[in-house]
Amino acid sequence: MKKLRKKVYMTAGYNTISLGTGRREFHPKKPRPGIEHYIKEAGQGTLKQIGGAKNVDEGAIGNFMAPRFNRQGNLPGFIPMIDEELQWKPCTSTEGACGSGALALMSGIKSVLAETADVILTVGVEVQNTMKAIYGADVLAGAGWYQKRKNGHAYFFPGQFSDRAGAYYEKYGMEYTRKGFRRWFRNAIENARLCPTAQEYENKVKDLDALYDKMKPNGKAFVDNLSVLDCSKVSDAASAIAIVSEEGLKRIGIPKEEAVEILGWAQVERNITNDPSDLTELTTIKKAAKEAIESANITIHDLATIETHDCFSIAGILATEAFGFAEPGKGAQFVADGNTDRDGIIPMNTTGGLIGWGHPTGGTGVHQAVTIWEQLTGKAGKAQIEIPEDRPYGMTVNMGGDDVTVVAIIYKRG
Amino acid sequence: MNYEERLQNVTVLGAAGKMGSGILLLTAVEMADISLKPENQTKTYVLNAMDVSHEGLAGLLKYLKVQVLKIAEKKTVLLRKIYADRTDLIENKDIIDQYVFDVINIIRPVTKLEATYDSNLIFEAVSENKDLKVKLLSQIDSNNPNNPWYFTNTSSVPINVVEKEAGLEGRILGFHFYNPPAIQKLVELIVTDKTKKEVVEFAKTYAKNLRKIIVPSNDFAGFIGNGHFMRDSLHAITETEALAKDMPFVEAVYMVNKVAQEYLVRPMGIFQLIDYVGIDVVQFIMKVMNPFVTDEELHSSLLDKMIELGVKGGQKSDGSQKDGFMKYEKGQPVAIFDPDEKEYIPISEFKDKCDKKLGPLPDSKISWKSIIRRPDKEVLLKDFFKTMKTMQTFGAELAVKYGKRSNEIGKKLVADNVANNENDVNTVMLTGFFHAYGPVNTFFD
Known part of the structure; x- marks a missing residue:
């Protein structure tokens, strides 16, 4: 990748709570806030830190399926609702399934590079508890090719990743693999317990390993190779972050140390009408991570932390291999040995990731950026990990569909 | 007449009642599942929901719609396989809605006893009044040419008394659900000295398919x-x-x-x-x-x-x-x-x-x-x-x-x-x- 023509930063991140099963506030039968509530709360959360809406040049919003979950399209129209000073400013929405959030980030980054804006308010949102999971599965299936829906599983995406898990079991052994999954799950919950906005923040299960071992996959009720503990949460949440130029930082009065600099990225797309060539590899993620690392001119071992798209435990395991931390088939061992723990070689998903913090599908990409910003600038509260002086880097990997729309971004403490 | 043939035409008496509605629900689902097998798709299945109250029957259909929907949502994984050949049914919602329709479509809400004269199997869940039970069952039996079998849900009347007074020798047994039938696992099974073996066999298969636990009780008023x-x-x-x-x-x-x-x-x-x-x-x-x-x-x-x-x-x-x-x-x-x-x-x-x-x-x-x-x-x-x-x-x-x-x-x-x-x-x-x-x-x- 060419050298960036100017510096791009992110700062002033904000997360709403991730609402859904697990949160005390969540009652499936009681009315809940609508999508506009989340957009507003997250947007205002960021605006407060950057001196208000008058400092914003543009808005970008990432969302996957509001037209079906909430009967709502035309989401750019909600940005001026956040603050009246945003009225008449240019706004864009992005959609790439669960990768929508990172596409919104990319939209903001490109606006800075195009020199059309110095401060972009970026929001990611999804409100998906509006329907039961069995119907939500229909909506989320839109992240795959519609022509595959008929022969797909009732729980379409869990079905897709169950097939990936099954292929991995077959190649490397089920018991071995599930030890890796179990550690991934335990880390997700333990990390979420340190983050007050996380969906599993209040999870009080004492022996998570025992719980995991008890919940065996049951193909009659769910999918063949995964249990619900292997799956991300169904979530209502939004996140927001400001994407700014150096001039923008001055305008909003935030010092560089409180921002992260974008060193590089990769945006990689796979043909959605094709099946993955190898079920035991996340090929698109592999390409994206490699390109992003190269564009930032660092190595994968320079990273202090990664937020990766663990929509399912198998996606977490496969990601460790795609990033190059483990050989094919060794990812389960790498995770089971504690290398991705919060004090491991490469801490991943330090506020719980999609399984522990939550997965507001179209909002997740922005949430990942907020977490990396918090960690690299020392704002992660109880979830704060140690960032070594010589490795002030982080990476987010956001995925839409089954390894289809992938964005990897490299961040450095500003 | 095998198990599936017997379930082609069934009646629930007192279908709008608390017990009757649950029995109707479970039976309708069992019959629909049979009707959806590839070999049965040209056959017609009839389940008479017989009750004297029009108001009750209207409420019954509302209850059924809600309950069948819940059942369908729970077994969508299986339903997708059952409807695999229906290219018009793509999403879970399409499939669930179709199943709810297919179950409800078997049910005929009726208020006249004549409707029961074609049935092979009669579930009796009217009020705990021996004389009423005897009157209804004997009237059906004298007009129904199929020699139907009778499953009574009585929780107190000895079965042999109804058998004798209604003239149903060997074709009746006590099949006592617990309230609410859709949830409680228990069925008390009560036979008389005369109950035919094939009636008991059928009752056991039916209970098994409904995932009920059978406890045999002897034929004394009130049972266990x-x-x-x-x-x-x-x-x-x-x-x-x-x-x-x-x-x-x-x-x-x-x-x-x-x-x-x-x-x-x-x-x-x-x-x-x-x-x-x-x-x-x-x-x-x-x-x-x-x-x-x-x-x-x-x-x-x-x-x-x-x-x-x-x-x-x-x-x-x-x-x-x-x-x-x-x-x-x-x-x-x-x-x-x-x-x-x-x-x-x-x-x-x-x-x-x-x-x-x-x-x-x-x-x-x-x-x-x-x-x-x-x-x-x-x-x-x-x-x-x-x-x-x-x-x-x-x-x-x-x-x-x-x-x-x-x-x-x-x-x-x-x-x-x-x-x-x-x-x-x-x-x-x-x-x-x-x-x-x-x-x-x-x-x-």
């Missing part, structure tokens, strides 16, 4: 379930009446109810259970059973008095609890009826006084809800009751006496040959009444 429940209720009523000599009636009801629920670790108190079943139903079942028992009197003048005052309990059509011995708010008792004053007295007025008189529980952490799903509940209960037996409190004494009486009732059901063994008695109470332990135990020795 009500055999225990009626006598258990009478014990509570007798105790209450005795206590009421020294204290206000409402306080006596409160205490005995609390002893049954909290001290005996049951899902609800005994007066709440009587209200749930219906005071009128309990009175009626005793009335049906009483002529068949020789060594005791199954009758309560207190129940008669409540009925006379129009206090009946039972449930509203939306499933919520009607007021009976107790008044309910959001399903919880909040006041108790005083038959002399003819009004409900709030429990809050005497709760503290009564709780103090009863004394503390052996272990406040043990409740029905906290232990019912625990694998070690037997051990926990043993300790709980062991401590209780050493306590000199009013509550503990009432509870131990009550526990012993329940034990006696259970054993007598075996001695009287109503149940084949003690295990069957316990299974009925565990699965039909959701008790945490069977009445035949050593806890209170």
Whole structure:
């Protein structure tokens, strides 16, 4: 990748709570806030830190399926609702399934590079508890090719990743693999317990390993190779972050140390009408991570932390291999040995990731950026990990569909 | 006629009632699943929902729509396979909606008995009135050329009496669901000396397909379930009446109810259970059973008095609890009826006084809800009751006496040959009444 023509930063991140099963506030039968509530709360959360809406040049919003979950399209129209000073400013929405959030980030980054804006308010949102999971599965299936829906599983995406898990079991052994999954799950919950906005923040299960071992996959009720503990949460949440130029930082009065600099990225797309060539590899993620690392001119071992798209435990395991931390088939061992723990070689998903913090599908990409910003600038509260002086880097990997729309971004403490 | 052929034309009598609607739901789902097999797709399946009440039938269809939807949502993984060839059904929602339609499409709501004359199988769930049952079944049988089989849901009338009086020799058995049939796992199966083997075989297959647990009961009025429940209720009523000599009636009801629920670790108190079943139903079942028992009197003048005052309990059509011995708010008792004053007295007025008189529980952490799903509940209960037996409190004494009486009732059901063994008695109470332990135990020795 060419050298960036100017510096791009992110700062002033904000997360709403991730609402859904697990949160005390969540009652499936009681009315809940609508999508506009989340957009507003997250947007205002960021605006407060950057001196208000008058400092914003543009808005970008990432969302996957509001037209079906909430009967709502035309989401750019909600940005001026956040603050009246945003009225008449240019706004864009992005959609790439669960990768929508990172596409919104990319939209903001490109606006800075195009020199059309110095401060972009970026929001990611999804409100998906509006329907039961069995119907939500229909909506989320839109992240795959519609022509595959008929022969797909009732729980379409869990079905897709169950097939990936099954292929991995077959190649490397089920018991071995599930030890890796179990550690991934335990880390997700333990990390979420340190983050007050996380969906599993209040999870009080004492022996998570025992719980995991008890919940065996049951193909009659769910999918063949995964249990619900292997799956991300169904979530209502939004996140927001400001994407700014150096001039923008001055305008909003935030010092560089409180921002992260974008060193590089990769945006990689796979043909959605094709099946993955190898079920035991996340090929698109592999390409994206490699390109992003190269564009930032660092190595994968320079990273202090990664937020990766663990929509399912198998996606977490496969990601460790795609990033190059483990050989094919060794990812389960790498995770089971504690290398991705919060004090491991490469801490991943330090506020719980999609399984522990939550997965507001179209909002997740922005949430990942907020977490990396918090960690690299020392704002992660109880979830704060140690960032070594010589490795002030982080990476987010956001995925839409089954390894289809992938964005990897490299961040450095500003 | 094999299993599937017999289920091609079925009738549920009293389909709009509490029991009838549940039986109809389960049967409709079973029939629909058969009709959806590839080899059966050209056949027509008919399930008559027969009831005299148009209003009831309208409510029934609403109930069915909600319940079948729930069932469909739970088994969508399987339904996607069943409808794999239907290229027009893509999403889960398409498939679920189709299944709900296919189940409901089997049902014919009818009010005239003529509709039943083509059926091969008749479920009888009309009110507990022997003469009505006999009249309906004999009329159907004399007009129906198929020699249909009759499954009666009676909870009290001896089957051989209906068999004989309606002239149904060998073609009837007792198939007694528990309330609500869609949820409770237990079915009491009662045969007569004459019931044909193939009828029993069919009943067993049907129960298995509905995932029910069968407990055989011998053909004595009340069978096992009500055999225990009626006598258990009478014990509570007798105790209450005795206590009421020294204290206000409402306080006596409160205490005995609390002893049954909290001290005996049951899902609800005994007066709440009587209200749930219906005071009128309990009175009626005793009335049906009483002529068949020789060594005791199954009758309560207190129940008669409540009925006379129009206090009946039972449930509203939306499933919520009607007021009976107790008044309910959001399903919880909040006041108790005083038959002399003819009004409900709030429990809050005497709760503290009564709780103090009863004394503390052996272990406040043990409740029905906290232990019912625990694998070690037997051990926990043993300790709980062991401590209780050493306590000199009013509550503990009432509870131990009550526990012993329940034990006696259970054993007598075996001695009287109503149940084949003690295990069957316990299974009925565990699965039909959701008790945490069977009445035949050593806890209170």
